[in-house]
Amino acid sequence: MNQTNATRVGIDWGTSNRRAYVLDDRGEIVRHHSDDQGILQVTRGGYVSSLWELLQRLEVQEADVVMCGMVGSRNGWQEAPYLGIEQPLTTLRDAMMEVESGLPGVRCRIVPGYAYTDPQGMPDVMRGEETQVLGALALSAANGWFLHPGTHSKWVRVEEGCMQQFATFMTGELYALMSEHGTLSKVMAQRESVPEAFAAGVRASEHGGFTHLAFCCRALVVTDRMPPEHTASYLSGLLIGAEVHDILRRPETRIEAPVQVIGSPTLTSRYMSALELLNVPARAWQPDSVFHAALRALFNLEP
């Protein structure tokens, strides 16, 4: 293949969705596309045709494709082995795994994720957020904690280009499970955001474990201390608060720089509120800009 004619394409290919960007020679975004063709929608042997359709849509023929996220998981296109956190984030560029697409003129690489085992021996894994952290660092983000809200919300502590630790929380997934099924779902028909209920949930999260406080949420309604339409926001506050307190309680945690939040505007604003309530400084990053910066780093394009 003629590498010099290849167009650079970066894809964040997650569980439910994917977003793709075409970069010109100077590294500027010239086209982008996002859809719901996450790995759950792609059959085992369907990745080549799914990618081909995506490239068609992006009007790209020969391409140098870099992908991150769950596409590199066991349930994705091909498993890219995890790196250990002793590998600096700049390693990602060289650690990308080649995948044979069979498409003429298309080179395809997957960014590996990271695995980490905490001092208690508990493992944790990440696929996709490492690329966002790389991008934020390329944009001169300070050392300290990075936060990626989502279905599986992740907190990452970075010092001198290396992750020191990270921790994932099932926040978004538990919120969805409890909103759609179970005893709280019955009073959660109304889902509009109620800031004071969210704040009450965040504050309550300090007092005890989530599995107890989730029942107290029900008790607040049953004893007429909270209107049913506040339940969704309160539960969201409880879950997000549980994350923040888990991090703050770790003996090694010192928040010396603002927590850097990289996520969708809705989730990010919710987390920013919670962090403010708990007196944790924070700043929000625009995820598209961060991913763009990551792609420039992965394609070795100077800013």
Added chain:
Amino acid sequence: MNQTNATRVGIDWGTSNRRAYVLDDRGEIVRHHSDDQGILQVTRGGYVSSLWELLQRLEVQEADVVMCGMVGSRNGWQEAPYLGIEQPLTTLRDAMMEVESGLPGVRCRIVPGYAYTDPQGMPDVMRGEETQVLGALALSAANGWFLHPGTHSKWVRVEEGCMQQFATFMTGELYALMSEHGTLSKVMAQRESVPEAFAAGVRASEHGGFTHLAFCCRALVVTDRMPPEHTASYLSGLLIGAEVHDILRRPETRIEAPVQVIGSPTLTSRYMSALELLNVPARAWQPDSVFHAALRALFNLEP
């Protein structure tokens, strides 16, 4: 109605199931029946006919009926206001609420539940377990902690006939939600009990909050440190361990007597294992005997 001819009937009428006992004049159980006609199965105006059918099945005409559990909730037959924990458990006999059944010769009373607000201002509620505690005390249970495993597992501390505090955990509900839906459910097809995986979950529960450890359970599988068929037992251990640690961490908690576990044999044995692993002394009670003792107390029959 002729009270003296009335047969004593006690019903534990819960959310999903109910169990009913007929007592003779000396307070012995002469007949019993259990079915799945919990309050979820009974329509708003359907309680009288549901009770009438139950009495038919128990071969009872005139009856003095005492009911406890969710039948007294807002979504049950009629709401019996909660007592505060300053009311001794022996108050229950006089605090039962009369319900008009309209059935000739049938007197109907509902045992009220309890509400409690903890020192942080968080409310908690109970309906049904108070009757079990009353029964255990009638059987000379020692003071200290009582544990009622279930969908909403409850820990109750009793001193001198009064509840001092109680706390509910969404343990069973979260286990069901996560087993049937969500990312862990996909690897939880096999549900047989794996004692070593349960023990590992109980031990892990000490290190951090549940919403983080639930994700680590997934990471253990993804990183090949735990076979998928261990997930269900591990998650059960995590959830039950979270309960025990929440109680043990409370500054006022001192376990001076065995925790008294009142529940179904399967759940009770699981909790007994967890308590043993965490070096908490415990004893199990047979729930039918305990409820029988409670009924004798509520009907004012001396043992």
